[in-house]
Amino acid sequence: MRTKLAQKDFPDDEIEACLQFCSEKGYINDERFALLVVKSQVSKGHGVNRIQQVLTQKGITKLICQQVLFDTEYDWFALAKAKAFKKYNGRPVADYKEKAKRIRYLLGQGFRYDEAQYALDENT
Incomplete structure (x- = not known):
């Protein structure tokens, strides 16, 4: 979200304020987003390595990525x-x-x- 706002030439302080507000209200949740991406990629038939790559491209940290993949119960x-x-x-x-x-x-x-x-x- 930060990248999108920066591309539209919003000032850094407004971007930070917006992100802070959204995270306090629960609108931004990287873990929930990562879980949705994992479910989507599994439905496409992709494995762990490909899912990690997609999550990284979407800006999810390695820690959250590993945590979400560890918590999933896919065979x-x-x-x-x-x-x-x-x-x-x-x-x-x-x-x-x-x-x-x-x-x-x-x-x-x-x-x-x-x-x-x-x-x-x-x-x-």
């Missing part, structure tokens, strides 16, 4: 498996090259390597 392994199943329609991995391609895709979606491995494991 990241199951989400990675669901993302892989949706993308590849449950087709088995043909060879090593195909497996590497699928792992790269899941890593690009923000999942960790162990989550991507789990998602592609046919025994789980």
